[in-house]
Amino acid sequence: MTITLTAFERSPDGGKGLARDTRVRWALEEVGQPYEVRLVSFRALKEPAHLALHPFGQIPTYEEDGLALFETGAIVLHIAGRHAGLLPHDAHARARAIAWMFAAVNTVEPPILELVTAKIFEADQPWARERLPLVADRVRGRLKPLAARLGAADWLDGAFSAGDLMMVSVLLRLKASGILDESPNLAAYVARGEARPAYRRAFDAQLAVNTGKPPAR
Numbered sequence: 311m312t313i314t315l316t317a318f319e320r321s322p323d324g325g326k327g328l329a330r331d332t333r334v335r336w337a338l339e340e341v342g343q344p345y346e347v348r349l350v351s352f353r354a355l356k357e358p359a360h361l362a363l364h365p366f367g368q369i370p371t372y373e374e375d376g377l378a379l380f381e382t383g384a385i386v387l388h389i390a391g392r393h394a395g396l397l398p399h400d401a402h403a404r405a406r407a408i409a410w411m412f413a414a415v416n417t418v419e420p421p422i423l424e425l426v427t428a429k430i431f432e433a434d435q436p437w438a439r440e441r442l443p444l445v446a447d448r449v450r451g452r453l454k455p456l457a458a459r460l461g462a463a464d465w466l467d468g469a470f471s472a473g474d475l476m477m478v479s480v481l482l483r484l485k486a487s488g489i490l491d492e493s494p495n496l497a498a499y500v501a502r503g504e505a506r507p508a509y510r511r512a513f514d515a516q517l518a519v520n521t522g523k524p525p526a527r
């Protein structure tokens with residue numbers, strides 16, 4: 311059974327690990343599953359062959375044994391359901407970990423993406439300066455309760471889970487904004503995620519694509 315992901319031929323972030331294939335690579339590294347990557351250009355994303363895999367013409371996609379999936383939340387949940395290491399055995403703890411996955415993509419990620427849009431794509435609009443603080447405050451409105459819930463714990467609900475993998479992946483986009491550092495426990499949480507050997511392998515693999523150099527380790 312070969313697992314094949316798609317990723318950007320050249321990521322707009324130049325290899326900072328913010329493209330969403332990184333979270334899928336990370337999940338596969340955590341559970342010890344090898345995978346292959348098919349690189350796609352921006353043009354190919356919107357062509358019929360890729361649209362057959364991903365209706366919105368995006369990366370990543372996931373193919374395995376006749377199954378084709380899109381949406382990182384669904385892909386990581388699929389991986390976590392099939393292989394040990396990302397979801398607890400206890401049924402309640404498992405359900406809570408899945409709730410954190412949804413919280414990451416459905417509650418925390420949207421205002422972060424809005425901030426990225428405001429900073430990058432709307433920066434030249436006449437209303438951009440006024441809007442940016444509002445959007446930044448919406449992000450803070452999500453981080454504050456998240457930081458309160460995490461408290462002094464290492465992970466959101468006991469041992470590291472797919473919920474943490476998704477939440478850390480989503481929060482990583484905030485590093486450059488300085489907003490993450492306003493919640494030192496969340497900044498430390500993200501750093502703990504980044505320090506995991508599986509994350510390092512995933513990060514290095516996507517970096518190698520973008521630099522053209524083989525992974526350092």
Ligand SMILES: N[C@@H](CCC(=O)N[C@@H](CS)C(=O)NCC(=O)O)C(=O)O
Pocket residue numbers: 328329330331355367368369370380381382383
């Ligand atoms: N909700 C989707 C978002 C996928 C997404 O936005 N992918 C970006 C790269 S990180 C993309 O392909 N952008 C190119 C485009 O939308 O044309 C997921 O989590 O998989």
